[in-house]
Amino acid sequence: MKNLRYTALSAGLILLLLFPLWRQGFGDNRQGALESGPDHNTPVNLYVDGSANAAQQNGSKQHPYTTIEAARNDIRQMKRPLPQGGVTVWVKGGQYNLDSTLNWTADDSGTAASPIIYRSMSGEKVSLTNGKTVNPSDWQPLDAAARSRVNPAVKPDQLVQLDVRKLGFSNSTGFAGGDYFTEKWGILQLIVNDAMQPISQWPNRNDATAGLRDGWAVASGILNQRSFFYDPSQNTDNSAEGRMVRWQKAIASGHDVYLQGFWRTVWSPVTIKLNQIEEGSRTLHLSQTPAGGIGSKFSAAADESSNDNPYRVGDGSEEWRLLNLLEEVDQPGEWALDFKDGKLYYYPSQPLKDSTAVIADNTDPILSLKGASHLKFIGFDIKNGMGNGITMQNTNHITLAGLTIHNMSNGGITDIGGTSNLIQSNDVYDTGSFGISVSKAGNREKLQASNTRITNNHIYNTGILVHLEPLIIRESVGMRIDHNLLHDVPKDAIRYTYSNKLLFEYNEVHNTGLVEGDTGAFYTAQDWSSYGNVLRYNMIHHNQRSNGFYADGGSSGNTYQNNIIQDTKRAFIIENGHHNVATGNLLINANTMEINDRSSSLDYSLNSTYAKLLRSFKPTTGVWKEYGEALGKQYGLKGNLWNYILSSNWNPQYPNGSKLNNNVIIGSTSIKLPKKGDVAAMGNATLKSVQNAGFYNYSNLDLRTNNSTILKKFPSLNKVITEIGLYKDQYRVNPITRNQYDGLSNHATD
Numbered sequence: 092m093k094n095l096r097y098t099a100l101s102a103g104l105i106l107l108l109l110f111p112l113w114r115q116g117f118g119d120n121r122q123g124a125l126e127s128g129p130d131h132n133t134p135v136n137l138y139v140d141g142s143a144n145a146a147q148q149n150g151s152k153q154h155p156y157t158t159i160e161a162a163r164n165d166i167r168q169m170k171r172p173l174p175q176g177g178v179t180v181w182v183k184g185g186q187y188n189l190d191s192t193l194n195w196t197a198d199d200s201g202t203a204a205s206p207i208i209y210r211s212m213s214g215e216k217v218s219l220t221n222g223k224t225v226n227p228s229d230w231q232p233l234d235a236a237a238r239s240r241v242n243p244a245v246k247p248d249q250l251v252q253l254d255v256r257k258l259g260f261s262n263s264t265g266f267a268g269g270d271y272f273t274e275k276w277g278i279l280q281l282i283v284n285d286a287m288q289p290i291s292q293w294p295n296r297n298d299a300t301a302g303l304r305d306g307w308a309v310a311s312g313i314l315n316q317r318s319f320f321y322d323p324s325q326n327t328d329n330s331a332e333g334r335m336v337r338w339q340k341a342i343a344s345g346h347d348v349y350l351q352g353f354w355r356t357v358w359s360p361v362t363i364k365l366n367q368i369e370e371g372s373r374t375l376h377l378s379q380t381p382a383g384g385i386g387s388k389f390s391a392a393a394d395e396s397s398n399d400n401p402y403r404v405g406d407g408s409e410e411w412r413l414l415n416l417l418e419e420v421d422q423p424g425e426w427a428l429d430f431k432d433g434k435l436y437y438y439p440s441q442p443l444k445d446s447t448a449v450i451a452d453n454t455d456p457i458l459s460l461k462g463a464s465h466l467k468f469i470g471f472d473i474k475n476g477m478g479n480g481i482t483m484q485n486t487n488h489i490t491l492a493g494l495t496i497h498n499m500s501n502g503g504i505t506d507i508g509g510t511s512n513l514i515q516s517n518d519v520y521d522t523g524s525f526g527i528s529v530s531k532a533g534n535r536e537k538l539q540a541s542n543t544r545i546t547n548n549h550i551y552n553t554g555i556l557v558h559l560e561p562l563i564i565r566e567s568v569g570m571r572i573d574h575n576l577l578h579d580v581p582k583d584a585i586r587y588t589y590s591n592k593l594l595f596e597y598n599e600v601h602n603t604g605l606v607e608g609d610t611g612a613f614y615t616a617q618d619w620s621s622y623g624n625v626l627r628y629n630m631i632h633h634n635q636r637s638n639g640f641y642a643d644g645g646s647s648g649n650t651y652q653n654n655i656i657q658d659t660k661r662a663f664i665i666e667n668g669h670h671n672v673a674t675g676n677l678l679i680n681a682n683t684m685e686i687n688d689r690s691s692s693l694d695y696s697l698n699s700t701y702a703k704l705l706r707s708f709k710p711t712t713g714v715w716k717e718y719g720e721a722l723g724k725q726y727g728l729k730g731n732l733w734n735y736i737l738s739s740n741w742n743p744q745y746p747n748g749s750k751l752n753n754n755v756i757i758g759s760t761s762i763k764l765p766k767k768g769d770v771a772a773m774g775n776a777t778l779k780s781v782q783n784a785g786f787y788n789y790s791n792l793d794l795r796t797n798n799s800t801i802l803k804k805f806p807s808l809n810k811v812i813t814e815i816g817l818y819k820d821q822y823r824v825n826p827i828t829r830n831q832y833d834g835l836s837n838h839a840t841d
Contacts, residue, residue: 130208133179135169137162140183155183159193159209159219166207167198173205180208182471184215192455193219201465203488211470219457222282222449222475222498223260229253230443237436240341242421243329249438250420253450255279256433260452262477265347265430270364271379276523276556278415280451280500281426281435282475287498287521287555288437291427292412293334293419301325304841307412310352313405316384317377326370335375337418339368345431352411354381355388357608358582359558362414385409449475451500456482464488469822474498479505480519487511493822497521500556507531509543516547516822519561526550526561526577533568538714540569540592547574547817549827554581558607560614564590573597576817576827579838581606583614583637589704591648592623599630599816602838604637611641611664615649619669619701619736619743620708622648622722628811632657632792636839638664639681642671644693645701647736648722653805655794655812656681658837662760663751667695669736670726670748675805677794679781680758684772686749688765695744702737710737746770755804757784776800791830 130136138155139162147154148161156162162180169178178201201207211217230251238247255263260279267277281288294301294308301308301324312320326333342348342365351362364378377385390406413419417427423440439446456479460466463483467490473480480496483489485508494517496503503519506512506529519526527550533541550561561577564570564587574597577584584600587593595613604610612631615621626649631639639656642649642665651673656662662681665671666689678684695701708715710733719733726748728735735741745768753774758781762772778784784801787793795809802808817826829835 130176130179132176133208134174134176135178137165137178137180138183139180141185141187142183159187162209163193163195163199173201173207175204177201177205177465178207179210181210181212182217183212184217186218186220188224189219189221189457192221192457192459195458195460195463195466197462197464199466200463203465206465206467206488208467208469209471210467216472217470218472218474220449220473220475221453221455221457222451225253225448225450227443227448229258230437230448233436237417237432237434240337240346240417242418244421245438251437251439251443253435253437254433255428255435255450260450262452262454263428263430263433263435266349266362268362271361273359273361274524274557274559276500277454278428279435280477280498280523281437282449282451282498283424283439283446284441285447285474285498287523288424288426289422290415290556291417291420291425292414293416294412295422299840302410303408304839307410309407310385310405310409310411311373313386313409314374317380318374319385319405319409319411320373321375323373326373333370335368335370335373338365338413338416339370341416341418342367346416347430348416349414350375350377350411351414352381352385352409353608354385354409354411355383357387357408358610359607360410365413451475451477451498454478454501456480458482460484460486460489462486466490467492469493471495477501479503481505483507483509483512485509489513490515492516494518499523501525502559503527503550503553505529506543510541512541512543514543514545514548516820517549519548519550520552521555522553523556524554525559525563526553528559528563528565529567529570530563530565531567532564532570535566535568535589535591536708538568538591538718541567542569543567544571544573545575546571547820547823547826549576549817551577551579554606558582560584560586562586564588564593566590568592570594571596574814574816574818575599578602578834579605582610583641584612586614587624588615588621588646589618590621590624593625595624595626596628597811597815599632601631601633601834603634605839608636609638610636611638611643612659613639614641614643615646616643617645617701618704619645619647620705620710621646622670622718622732624648625650625652626654627652628654628807628815630655630657630792630812630815631659633835633837634659635837636660636841638662640664640673642666642668644668645695645699647671651676653677653807653811655679655808655815657792661685665746665749667693667744667746668749669743669746670722671746672748672750672752674750674753676754677801677805677808678754678756678758678760679784679794681756681760683761683763684751684754685763686746686751686765686768686770686772687763688745688767690744690767697737697739697743702743705733705736742768751775753804755801757781776804790835792835 137150140155241247262279268275296306310319311322328334348365366378367376386405426437458481460483464487470493473496477500483506487510490513492515500523502525553561558581562585567590584603600612638661639659645668647668649671657679663684665686719731722732747769751772756777785798787795
């Protein structure tokens with residue numbers, strides 16, 4: 092029977108694989124084209140159809156397998172080596188509900204000459220999910236106890252409840268991080284009509300009356316390390332008793348109340364259980380003390396000389412909000428999970444009989460690849476999980492292309508220890524934390540490149556629950572990250588740390604730092620050894636709440652060349668570190684670019700963690716010695732670079748070797764340099780206004796120009812500007828343009 096699955100070669104017919112526009116017009120969800128029919132290089136073809144007759148399945152086109160696992164298991168049994176050209180598994184459209192993770196190991200690998208390809212049938216949407224669909228009859232009216240707690244702005248009959256504990260859902264007893272956490276969210280997620288529903292909060296997401304911006308209140312004053320005052324206006328609602336009395340009643344009856352706040356810093360908000368509310372003194376008491384105590388780190392301590400009063404008084408910038416409470420479910424779509432009741436309370440935006448509700452409760456990834464190689468996954472819709480969409484460990488030559496990954500409570504794709512992997516033309520959005528995360532790609536000790544590439548991906552609206560970045564790279568060497576579009580994220584867009592020889596080019600980034608402060612579109616930090624990272628031909632725009640390129644806390648060896656930074660707080664901010672060089676960049680309406688020296692307040696000595704990390708690579712021997720000699724020549728030094736950095740005579744505590752030279756500034760950008768250190772800002776050209784630049788169409792960010800001042804510093808601008816961002820390929824035939832979604836405005840509310 093096996094010969095029935097071996098199909099003849101056929102011509103490739105290109106059809107559009109259409110995915111609907113995501114709500115609010117932010118994304119294209121890749122209106123892509125996938126080749127149809129047997130791959131012209133693949134002599135073996137298997138077929139999967141979830142609606143087929145399971146009794147007759149053999150993997151042929153006439154009798155397809157009903158699961159992807161069955162096709163995978165069949166390939167495992169095939170004689171090795173596989174036929175030249177490999178195997179393609181064609182999966183027919185439909186939703187495949189998975190009870191467990193789809194796993195591939197080293198035994199499932201192909202080879203360079205015989206890859207194994209899993210792909211959707213052309214023009215058909217194949218959805219892979221481990222979420223559980225809710226039977227409409229399981230939704231019930233609120234019981235009497237819940238009705239008494241409903242927000243006064245809504246009627247109890249507008250809400251419904253779901254007994255998630257009775258239905259067997261596991262992650263319903265509390266946050267994974269307990270009573271104090273930053274990143275460990277870990278509760279089930281509600282998804283209705285293919286959209287993650289927002290967990291309840293106060294103030295509401297569109298309400299700025301309680302603070303400085305939508306969705307956040309501001310502390311009225313600080314009582315002590317774990318207690319703060321609320322403003323009387325924040326207690327006002329439509330009830331006779333007031334908001335704080337309603338919250339205190341919930342606490343007294345055993346219902347957990349959580350506050351998330353920027354208690355000390357403007358980044359990484361911490362969620363803490365609320366212990367008590369005293370209405371008379373207008374005081375809220377947290378159950379645990381935030382690290383450093385409540386009060387902005389930038390404000391003075393209440394009494395610097397007293398050990399009995401170490402907390403900071405605050406400066407009116409300490410923002411906070413309540414999360415996940417029935418009492419604040421007051422807008423359609425909002426829900427809350429009550430840990431005591433074991434019930435989910437929901438305010439549906441349309442009748443549930445006309446809706447499809449899914450609970451994401453499985454923390455395992457939907458796809459897992461461990462030790463596998465030469466596999467391709469093309470064109471799948473991966474969604475509705477509580478964990479990651481795809482997890483890869485120690486893989487090589489894996490291709491992930493044309494995928495849509497969304498509605499994941501954790502992240503999209505994680506790649507640990509991979510080499511020569513290709514992540515291309517995927518759409519990743521609506522994730523609870525990160526978009527794509529890569530770590531330990533290549534080998535830092537040996538400076539061996541991973542040769543992994545991340546290209547043409549559209550990543551947005553990530554970090555909904557936990558503020559991680561859409562693209563994270565850690566402890567990696569030799570990667571190319573190009574032509575990605577990243578936007579509408581709570582903090583940094585791209586965070587790369589403890590890495591070498593990364594190439595970032597032709598990426599487009601906008602609207603970052605929409606929730607947190609002190610962020611950067613491209614952010615790196617804390618490494619004297621992180622030389623060789625090149626950032627060129629990237630564009631950052633409409634980025635008012637964030638910085639552009641941010642080399643924080645000693646990061647070194649970043650080359651910023653021929654980038655475009657528009658409408659951004661600080662185009663470049665370089666804090667200590669060495670040899671961070673920005674040349675030939677175009678700055679448009681950026682407030683500042685600056686190099687800072689913080690050596691008087693932070694430890695950048697030869698005993699610092701930065702120096703210890705560099706020494707751990709044994710820079711006087713082997714490949715690190717060779718690298719240091721090459722870097723010495725690059726930066727015009729005599730001999731090995733590391734000998735300078737690890738010498739007190741060179742004063743490595745200062746930002747030596749950092750330059751902001753030969754850039755073009757349009758508008759009134761100030762340049763700030765420290766008094767100490769070998770730094771410079773020379774040869775920068777200035778134009779007074781955008782009108783002087785002569786851009787072809789500034790409103791659409793077509794920055795081509797004939798202006799000689801600009802082209803002298805940035806000769807390739809007219810070519811580069813046409814190539815930045817997403818491009819057309821076989822997986823993305825109609826790349827979304829800025830004027831097809833809200834890509835030409837600032838989305839921040841403050």
